[in-house]
Amino acid sequence: MTGRTLGAAGAKIIKKWEGCARKLPDGRFAAYPDPGSADGKPWTSGWGSTGADVKKGVVWTQAQCDARFDAEIVTYVKQVAAFIGETPTTQNQFDALVSFHYNTGAIGKSSLGRLHKAGQYAEAQAQFGKWIYNDRKPMDGLKSRRAEEARLYGTKS
Numbered sequence: 001m002t003g004r005t006l007g008a009a010g011a012k013i014i015k016k017w018e019g020c021a022r023k024l025p026d027g028r029f030a031a032y033p034d035p036g037s038a039d040g041k042p043w044t045s046g047w048g049s050t051g052a053d054v055k056k057g058v059v060w061t062q063a064q065c066d067a068r069f070d071a072e073i074v075t076y077v078k079q080v081a082a083f084i085g086e087t088p089t090t091q092n093q094f095d096a097l098v099s100f101h102y103n104t105g106a107i108g109k110s111s112l113g114r115l116h117k118a119g120q121y122a123e124a125q126a127q128f129g130k131w132i133y134n135d136r137k138p139m140d141g142l143k144s145r146r147a148e149e150a151r152l153y154g155t156k157s
Contacts, residue, residue, distance in 0.1 A: 004077060004080075004081040004094055005077060006073055006077050006094075006095060006098050007091045007092075007094070007095045009091075009092060009095045009152055010094070010095025010096065010098050010099050010152070011073075011095075013095070013096075013099045013145070013148055013149060013152060014047065014048070014073075014098075014099050014102050014103075015047055015069075016148075017048075017099075017103070017141065017144075017145040017148075018046075018047045018048030018102075018103075019047070020046055020047060020062065020065050021044075022045075024059065027061075027062065028059050028060060028061050028062075029045060029046060029059065029060050029061075029062070029065055030045070030058070030059050031043045031044065031045040031054050031055060031056060031057070031058040031059070031060075032044055032045070033056075034134070036134030036135060036137070036139050036141075036142075037134055037135050038135045042054070043055050043056060043058070045058055045060055045065070045068075046060055046064065046065030046066075046068050046069060047065055047066075047068070047069040048069075048102065048103070049065075049068045049069065049072060073098075073102070076098055076101050076102045077098055079101060079107060079108075080094065080097050080098050080101050080107050081094075083107050083108050083113060083117070084097070084113075084116060084117055085117070087116065087117050087119065088119070089116070090156070092152050092153060092154075092155045092156070093116070093121070093153050095152060096128075096149040096150070096152040096153035097112075097113070097116065097153070099145075099149050099152075100112065100128065100131065100146075100149055103142075103145065104131055106131070110127065110131070111127050111130075112124050112127035112128060112130075112131070115127060121153075124153070125150050125153050125154050126150075128146040128147070128149050128150035128153065129143075129146050129147070129150065131146055132146055
């Protein structure tokens with residue numbers, strides 16, 4: 001379905017779990033290494049932004065964090081929308097899928113995505129809980145995030 005957008009519930013989950021972390025005393029935000037990876041990669045700033053320009057020493061204002069999120073989320077929304085195509089999808093399901101994809105980049109290669117696309121919604125919902133690992137270690141934050149995404153996915157809208 002074309003013209004999909006991220007709803008308020010999806011943006012709320014993403015921003016809750018990505019959070020603008022490493023706030024400096026002057027109100028700006030310093031980039032930080034991935035807390036769950038063995039090598040600290042990727043470096044992250046703002047609302048979970050990564051990339052070649054995000055590295056040690058990078059500092060952004062709140063406005064820069066927000067602008068980067070607004071620009072990046074468009075890509076993730078388009079990728080999820082393209083992947084699911086015309087599959088019947090509620091706004092809550094879409095928001096949960098975008099949150100998942102924003103964090104993992106895996107909508108197209110996950111069983112969660114394939115099951116959703118096949119219309120096997122209960123089975124897809126159960127897959128969120130499998131994506132709780134970073135460097136093969138389960139992480140409490142990912143467990144909680146996936147549980148929240150799964151709840152949203154299963155909520156009628």
